Amino acid sequence: xxxxxxxxxxxxxxxxxxxxxxxxxxxxxxxxxxxxxxxxxxxxxxxxxxxxxxxxxxxxxxxxxxxxxxxxxxxxxxxxxxxxxxxxxxxxxxxxxxxxxxxxxxxxxxxxxxxxxxxxxxxxxxxxxxxxxxxxxxxxxxxxxxxxxxxxxxxxxxxxxxxxxxxxxxxxxxxxxxxxxxxxxxxxxxxxxxxxxxxxxxxxxxxxxxxxxxxxxxxxxxxxxxxxxxxxxxxxxxxxxxxxxxxxxxxxxxxxxxxxxxxxxxxxxxxxxxxxxxxxxxxxxxxxxxxxxxxxxxxxxxxxxxxxxxxxxxxxxxxxxxxxxxxxxxxxxxxxxxxxxxxxxxxxxxxxxxxxxxxxxxxxxxxxxxxxxxxxxxxxxxx
Numbered sequence: 001x002x003x004x005x006x007x008x009x010x011x012x013x014x015x016x017x018x019x020x021x022x023x024x025x026x027x028x029x030x031x032x033x034x035x036x037x038x039x040x041x042x043x044x045x046x047x048x049x050x051x052x053x054x055x056x057x058x059x060x061x062x063x064x065x066x067x068x069x070x071x072x073x074x075x076x077x078x079x080x081x082x083x084x085x086x087x088x089x090x091x092x093x094x095x096x097x098x099x100x101x102x103x104x105x106x107x108x109x110x111x112x113x114x115x116x117x118x119x120x121x122x123x124x125x126x127x128x129x130x131x132x133x134x135x136x137x138x139x140x141x142x143x144x145x146x147x148x149x150x151x152x153x154x155x156x157x158x159x160x161x162x163x164x165x166x167x168x169x170x171x172x173x174x175x176x177x178x179x180x181x182x183x184x185x186x187x188x189x190x191x192x193x194x195x196x197x198x199x200x201x202x203x204x205x206x207x208x209x210x211x212x213x214x215x216x217x218x219x220x221x222x223x224x225x226x227x228x229x230x231x232x233x234x235x236x237x238x239x240x241x242x243x244x245x246x247x248x249x250x251x252x253x254x255x256x257x258x259x260x261x262x263x264x265x266x267x268x269x270x271x272x273x274x275x276x277x278x279x280x281x282x283x284x285x286x287x288x289x290x291x292x293x294x295x296x297x298x299x300x301x302x303x304x305x306x307x308x309x310x311x312x313x314x315x316x317x318x319x320x321x322x323x324x325x326x327x328x329x330x331x332x333x334x335x336x337x338x339x340x341x342x343x344x345x346x347x348x349x350x351x352x353x354x355x356x357x358x359x360x361x362x363x364x365x366x367x368x369x370x371x372x373x374x375x376x377x378x379x380x381x382x383x
Contacts, residue, residue: 001031001039002153006177006184011156017046026136026181030149036141037064043139051134053077063130063141070128070243072250079133079182081251083189084126084240085148086196086287126240129192131185138181140188148191179269182255186276189248193283200290207294211301227302234295241288248281322376326367330360 003014007025018027027050029043036043044054055063059080062068073080127143142149156177178184210227255274261267337344337356346352371377 001029001035002149004028004030004153004156006156008177011177013153013157017042019046019049021050021136026138026184028138028140028181028184030140030142030153032144032146033064033066033141034144047134047137047139050137051077053134055132055139059132063132066127068128070240070247072247072254074254077134079131079251079254081131081133081185081189081247082128083131083192083244083247084128085143085146085192086126086237086240126236129188131188133181133185135181138184140185148188148195152188152191180273182273183269183276186273186280190276190280190283193244193280193287196287203294207298211297227298231295231298234291234298237291238288238295241284241291244284245281245288248277248284252277252281318376322371326364326371329363329367333360333363 003017005012005014005018005022005025005027007022014027017029029046031039031043040060048054055078056075059073062071062073062080062082068082070084071082127146129143129146129148130141132139140149178187207230210230252274255277258270261270333356337347346355349355368377
């Protein structure tokens with residue numbers, strides 16, 4: 001668990017849970033799902049001391065649930081956003097997640113579902129990250145290996161004075177501190193979305209390799225089970241991104257109902273919050289478009305594979321049909337001369353055999369030349 005006090009002049013990390021409201025700024029309590037489940041009593045007591053409120057049991061259960069899709073919910077005192085991340089799974093990442101029922105009982109969660117398909121798809125983790133936004137506290141619940149939390153925490157601490165006696169009236173350019181818990185939540189969510197955007201090149205390269213293998217005309221073996229698993233994984237990513245869009249859109253709709261602050265600074269902060277929310281939604285929509293393009297590309301590659309195989313089969317059948325047509329008249333001649341009649345022309349003549357053989361060779365060469373000219377025996381270009 002990591003605790004931060006964020007204010008206008010910087011951010012400081014605390015060693016214990018706060019027990020009173022901040023004199024300025026707000027607190028960020030960022031903990032793993034395991035720590036949240038183990039210390040839920042202390043966290044609830046801290047929230048009660050700071051805000052006079054606690055999380056309701058259903059929301060505690062949502063924050064502990066490792067299978068919950070992206071969703072947005074709210075009460076009259078705080079907002080709850082659950083956002084499923086799309087991050088690269090670390091080799092030793094193991095979420096020992098826990099779930100909590102409505103009666104407060106805890107149990108072991110189901111083991112994470114193993115991703116399938118190409119290696120890059122197997123390494124994409126979709127664990128949920130939960131945010132509970134109060135006016136003076138942001139509580140975030142992360143998976144055990146959440147690098148986004150540590151990355152943004154390092155960015156926050158970089159804005160703090162190195163000497164406690166120093167003061168900073170404003171952060172350095174490009175390191176503007178979040179002005180509210182909602183602003184901080186949107187920044188962390190934006191980092192999670194951008195983390196998937198960084199995977200686009202690797203994912204595209206992997207699927208391009210699959211398409212190349214599918215379109216090889218001489219390919220005799222295709223791992224159809226892995227290809228099917230890859231398509232199912234892309235469908236799953238599409239569903240996850242749709243849930244993300246719905247959750248953020250619900251948050252934006254709720255943001256539109258907020259009362260307009262009277263001060264100009266408050267109005268500016270609210271406008272920036274709306275702009276940042278729309279920016280996060282646009283990033284998620286980019287992810288959705290990219291996933292759908294990958295789905296379409298994979299589907300197109302499969303269809304082209306079958307088209308190539310069908311054309312190759314047609315070429316083989318055309319060649320076999322042409323060769324059969326060449327030998328049909330030869331079989332006819334052989335069948336005529338093999339009839340069991342007492343008198344058959346040329347049978348009893350000394351040169352009859354050579355006349356028959358010459359005729360058969362002439363007919364065969366003529367038919368081969370005709371079929372070659374009509375490209376019945378020619379190989380299709382590209383094979």
